[in-house]
Amino acid sequence: MRATGGTRAGVAALMLAAAVGVAAGAAPAARAAENGHVEIPRQKWSFSGLLGKFDQAQLQRGFKVYVEACARCHGIKRIAFRNLVQPGGPGFSEAQIKSLAETYKVDAAPNEQGKVVKRAAILSDLFPPPFKNDNEARSAQASGALPPDLSLIARARSVESDAPFYRVPLNMLRDIFTGYQEGGADYVYAFLEGFKPPPDKVTVPKNMNYNEAFPKPHFTGMPNPFVAGDGLIKYDDGTPGTVDNYVRDVVAFLSWAADPKLEERKRIGLLVLGYLLITAILLYFAKRRIWSKVH
Amino acid sequence: MAAHESTFQPTSRTGKWLDERLPLPRLVHGQFVDFPTPRNINYLWSTGGLLAFCLGVQIATGIVLAMHYVPTAADAFNSVEAIRRDVNYGWLLRNIHAVGASFFFLAAYIHIARGLYYGSYKAPREILWILGVVIFLLMMATAFMGYSLPWGQMSFWAVTVITNLFSSIDAVVPGLGTRIVEWLWGGYSVSSATLTRFYALHYLLPFAIAGVVGLHIWALHHVGQNNPTGLDIKSTSDAVPFTPYATIKDVFALSVFVLIFTWFVFFLPDYLGHADNYIEANPLSTPPHIVPEWYFLPYYAILRAIPDKLLGVIAMFSSILLLLFVPWLDTSRVRSAKYRPLYRLFFWLFIGSVLALGYLGSKPPEGAYVWWARVFTAYYFLHLLVVLPIVGVLETPKTPPGSITEAVLGKAGKAHVSTGGKS
Numbered sequence: 003m004r005a006t007g008g009t010r011a012g013v014a015a016l017m018l019a020a021a022v023g024v025a026a027g028a029a030p031a032a033r034a035a036e037n038g039h040v041e042i043p044r045q046k047w048s049f050s051g052l053l054g055k056f057d058q059a060q061l062q063r064g065f066k067v068y069v070e071a072c073a074r075c076h077g078i079k080r081i082a083f084r085n086l087v088q089p090g091g092p093g094f095s096e097a098q099i100k101s102l103a104e105t106y107k108v109d110a111a112p113n114e115q116g117k118v119v120k121r122a123a124i125l126s127d128l129f130p131p132p133f134k135n136d137n138e139a140r141s142a143q144a145s146g147a148l149p150p151d152l153s154l155i156a157r158a159r160s161v162e163s164d165a166p167f168y169r170v171p172l173n174m175l176r177d178i179f180t181g182y183q184e185g186g187a188d189y190v191y192a193f194l195e196g197f198k199p200p201p202d203k204v205t206v207p208k209n210m211n212y213n214e215a216f217p218k219p220h221f222t223g224m225p226n227p228f229v230a231g232d233g234l235i236k237y238d239d240g241t242p243g244t245v246d247n248y249v250r251d252v253v254a255f256l257s258w259a260a261d262p263k264l265e266e267r268k269r270i271g272l273l274v275l276g277y278l279l280i281t282a283i284l285l286y287f288a289k290r291r292i293w294s295k296v297h
Numbered sequence: 298m299a300a301h302e303s304t305f306q307p308t309s310r311t312g313k314w315l316d317e318r319l320p321l322p323r324l325v326h327g328q329f330v331d332f333p334t335p336r337n338i339n340y341l342w343s344t345g346g347l348l349a350f351c352l353g354v355q356i357a358t359g360i361v362l363a364m365h366y367v368p369t370a371a372d373a374f375n376s377v378e379a380i381r382r383d384v385n386y387g388w389l390l391r392n393i394h395a396v397g398a399s400f401f402f403l404a405a406y407i408h409i410a411r412g413l414y415y416g417s418y419k420a421p422r423e424i425l426w427i428l429g430v431v432i433f434l435l436m437m438a439t440a441f442m443g444y445s446l447p448w449g450q451m452s453f454w455a456v457t458v459i460t461n462l463f464s465s466i467d468a469v470v471p472g473l474g475t476r477i478v479e480w481l482w483g484g485y486s487v488s489s490a491t492l493t494r495f496y497a498l499h500y501l502l503p504f505a506i507a508g509v510v511g512l513h514i515w516a517l518h519h520v521g522q523n524n525p526t527g528l529d530i531k532s533t534s535d536a537v538p539f540t541p542y543a544t545i546k547d548v549f550a551l552s553v554f555v556l557i558f559t560w561f562v563f564f565l566p567d568y569l570g571h572a573d574n575y576i577e578a579n580p581l582s583t584p585p586h587i588v589p590e591w592y593f594l595p596y597y598a599i600l601r602a603i604p605d606k607l608l609g610v611i612a613m614f615s616s617i618l619l620l621l622f623v624p625w626l627d628t629s630r631v632r633s634a635k636y637r638p639l640y641r642l643f644f645w646l647f648i649g650s651v652l653a654l655g656y657l658g659s660k661p662p663e664g665a666y667v668w669w670a671r672v673f674t675a676y677y678f679l680h681l682l683v684v685l686p687i688v689g690v691l692e693t694p695k696t697p698p699g700s701i702t703e704a705v706l707g708k709a710g711k712a713h714v715s716t717g718g719k720s
Contacts, residue, residue, distance in 0.1 A: 052564060080378055150576075154378075157567065158575035167656055181564040186572060217585075260575070263381070263388040270389070271563025278559055282552040289549045292541050296336055 040214050042161040042185075042192045045250075049257060050184045052272065055265055056258050061092035063237055064255025067248045070235050071227040072152065075143070077131035080153035081259050084125040090265035091258055099125060106130055144209040145223030156253065156260040159193075161185040187257045189215065194249040197226035303327050328518050333536035334543045335524035337705050341415075342522065342543075343550030344408040350551060351401040352510065356503050358394040366446065368496035370489035373448035374577045392566040398440050399569045400558050402592035405433060413623070414644055416632030417523040423624040425516040430620045432509050437593070437617075439502040442495040444590055449574030454587045456495070457487050462600075465607040486580065526697055526704045527632025535701035586661055594658030595651050599677065601662040602670035612674065619681045626681060628689030636695040640688050647680045 048057045065086065068078070083103040086094045094102075103123040108130050110121040123130065131151070133139035140148050165173055176182075196215030206212045210221040228234060228245045237243050241251075258264070305326040307316045316323055365384050367376035380387035409429070412418055418426035445456045460481045466474030483490030521530060530536045537543070561568060569591060573584050589597050596613050603609035619626075634641045650673040657670040698704040 080382065085382075154575045158572055160572035170656065178560075178565065178568070181560075183565060183567060267388060267392075267563055267566075271559065274559050274563065275556070278552060278556045282549065282556055285545070285549040285552050289545045292545050296537055296542070 040192070040196075042188050042215060044161075044182075044184070045188055045191050047184050047187055047254065047257070049254070049264060051181055052268070054268060056090070056092075056254065058093045059239055059241075060251050060254045061258050062094065063239065063241060063247070064251035064253070064258075065092055066237070067235055067252040068152070068255055071248065072252065073132060075132060075139070075149040076152045077133075078129050078153045078259055079131050079151050080128070081262075082126060082128050083123060085262060087125070088262070091262060092255070096125070103127065143223060144225075146209075147223030149224070152256055152259065154260045156186040156190055156257040158260075159186045159189040161188050184257070186260070187253050190256060191249055191253045194228070194253070195246070197229070301327070301331065301333055304331055328539075329544075330538065330540040332518060332539035333521070333530055333533075334539045335522055335530060335535060335701055336537045336542075337526060337701050338522060338524045338543070340546070340550050341407065341411040342524075343547045344404050344411065345517075346547040347404040347551060347554050348401070348408060349510065350554075351397060351404055352503065352506060355394065355397050355401060356507070358390045358397065359500070359503065361390055362394055363500060366496075368446070368493050370448060370492055370578070373446060373492060377447045389562070392562045396558065396561045396566060396569060398443060399590070399592065400554070400561070401436065402440070404554070405436060406592070409433065409620075410648060412523075413647075414634045414641075415523055415525060416527050416627065416629070416634065418624040419527075419627065419632050420624070421520045422516075422523065425513060425520060426624055427621055428509055428513040428516060430617070432506055432513060433620075434617065435502055435506045435509065439499060439506065440590070440592070442499040442502070445492060445495045446499065447574055448492060448578045450576040450578055450582075450584050451571045451574040451587070453487060453578035453580065454584055455589055456491060458587055459589075460487065460491075462606075462610045462613075465610045468607045523632065524701060525633060525635060526701055527635070528697060528701050528704070531700050532702065588659055591655065591659075594656075595654035596658075598654040598658035598670045599674045601658075602667060602674040612678075616674075616677060619678075623681065623685065626685040628686050629692065629694065630689075631694040631697065633697070636697045637688075637692055638695065639692040643680060643684045643688060646676065647684075650676045650680070 047054070048060065049055060083099050083106075086092050086099050086102075087096050103125060106123040106127070106129070107120040108123045108127050109118050112118050133142065136148055140146050143149065163170075163173065192215035193213060196213040197211060198214050200206050200212035200220075204212065204219075207221060210223060211225050212220055213222045213224075214220055216222045228248055232242075232244045234245075235243055235248060237247075241247055261267075303323055303326070305316075305320075305323040307313045307322065312322065315321070362380065365376060365380050365387065367373060377391065380391050382388075384390075412426065412429070441455075441459065445452045460478055463477045463481065464474040466477060468474075479485060481491070482488065483494055528535075571588065571590075588594070596616060599616050600609045600613040603612050629637060629640065631637055634644055653673045654670060654677065657666050657673070660666040662670075
């Protein structure tokens with residue numbers, strides 16, 4: 003057994019590596035070749051990696067940016083007011099959010115005459131959408147494009163890669179070992195920073211905007227929300243009101259909105275990993291001891 | 298079941314009483330304690346246990362998810378989001394179930410590759426192998442229908458593309474393909490009716506899988522396990538009792554498997570999926586590239602490699618159905634590739650082709666990608682239809698050792714162990 007142990011382990015390792023290889027090859031790189039794309043650089047996020055956590059102050063600022071710069075066209079229909087109070091989120095106080103909710107009007111249950119009247123929102127209500135329906139949302143835009151709901155946007159986007167095939171397994175292993183899950187955040191960041199003057203030969207169609215992160219031909223119906231530049235939004239916590247801060251903060255907020263259980267997930271994940279690691283080590287020695295009788 | 302003497306001795310009075318009426322403990326003892334296991338099996342033989350574990354996990358998490366999931370086009374996506382956000386530990390159940398499907402296939406592919414390498418399909422294990430292929434087909438159907446349930450963009454368009462494949466039958470019997478597709482859909486397009494029936498079948502099929510797994514294990518325990526030498530158990534020194542030897546080995550393998558599984562569940566839950574599936578299904582907007590989950594990519598590449606739709610569909614299905622005939626396509630008298638240097642080379646070419654097809658399946662079907670997909674598709678079929686029969690005849694295999702014990706300890710060790718010595 004000893005003599006062939008090496009080859010056997012080798013075969014096993016190869017098969018596993020091969021299988022993991024196929025496993026991971028799937029998702030990325032689907033859209034890249036057809037549309038072409040700009041290299042989307044990876045950003046540093048407080049919530050990335052094994053020990054990642056949201057920065058509460060950043061989520062609070064991001065929420066302010068969302069409300070002031072995005073909410074006029076984009077809803078966050080899967081977020082309830084209560085979510086802003088819950089642990090693992092922006093951590094506003096209940097009183098703060100109660101009074102915030104009161105500024106929003108939602109449909110009440112039909113009254114005795116069957117009329118639907120408006121009432122002030124309460125903690126358990128979802129954020130009311132900015133438009134009654136998609137058609138109203140489209141007609142309110144110069145481009146006629148539908149502004150998507152942002153509850154899941156940081157999960158519904160990814161960074162595509164055009165890496166040559168021999169780089170793909172290495173890239174996959176790197177992403178697996180580092181636990182890279184922030185492709186969506188990186189894309190949304192690049193998109194919000196991507197409103198640049200078009201190159202000389204490019205004519206941007208009427209009511210469209212040039213954005214270098216948007217898939218080719220880089221025309222999006224969305225105008226740059228931060229066109230007014232630094233100082234557009236006043237932060238309450240003394241953080242400089244720069245466009246880069248607005249973008250980082252709102253992307254952090256949207257990442258939380260798309261994955262509000264991230265902190266709980268990583269906390270429990272660490273415990274489970276530790277428990278399994280110890281179990282696996284103990285089982286390994288138990289196995290060696292039992293098998294020593296036959297070897 | 299396997300022909301070995303039962304050493305089961307019920308000790309308590311209830312134990313004896315039960316043994317005379319329903320000898321279930323005797324069965325379990327005979328099959329999972331006493332069962333003679335080749336002493337030389339490696340960790341690739343733990344994949345069977347891993348697969349049983351995966352099936353159990355998918356059924357257990359699936360049943361709880363079913364309590365919260367709403368199978369209608371209007372609410373499916375919302376209910377999955379509610380599970381992620383509002384159900385207690387719903388995010389955990391949903392991650393385990395989604396990542397679990399991937400790991401189920403990962404273990405299955407290693408299990409199948411092991412069978413191909415060590416000739417585990419050869420007599421007397423043909424039925425065992427065929428049952429395995431049946432389980433694999435059921436798994437694919439279950440996974441495909443399960444992937445439709447979140448009703449995201451990829452779910453919706455994957456269902457549209459795959460169900461539409463049946464319309465290729467129109468080329469043979471005009472109208473029949475369309476009828477089959479409408480019958481699958483429950484209407485004239487992929488709709489709520491399609492989702493509901495897929496949900497019902499997605500809940501049903503795992504129990505069918507469990508049934509065939511029962512037969513698979515029965516057949517396995519009747520003929521005994523194969524092992525890296527491909528030799529049969531000839532003497533008591535060739536085997537060790539299943540418990541504690543195989544049990545502890547399998548449990549250790551399981552702990553490592555679950556460790557990797559955990560990494561994905563807690564830290565990379567979306568890595569194996571597609572971002573587009575976080576966009577609610579929209580029949581009016583086709584994603585730029587429709588790709589299936591990773592475990593279907595090689596077959597997707599085969600489908601798209603062939604320019605004719607009907608022939609592509611036939612190639613795709615026959616690439617899996619051909620596996621049923623592998624026990625008879627392989628003409629070699631020696632089981633294990635360990636003693637078949639020429640076959641071993643072709644085996645790795647075959648594995649390489651499947652991996653390459655997986656990569657190509659994720660790429661758009663254009664230019665060089667299509668040509669390479671054709672090359673590897675050609676090899677896939679050549680391997681099964683030509684290489685397996687011919688190499689078995691042409692090749693002069695190396696002489697396997699006289700017995701499993703000899704393979705483990707060398708000739709000198711044989712006497713040493715059979716006298717019961719401890720080494």
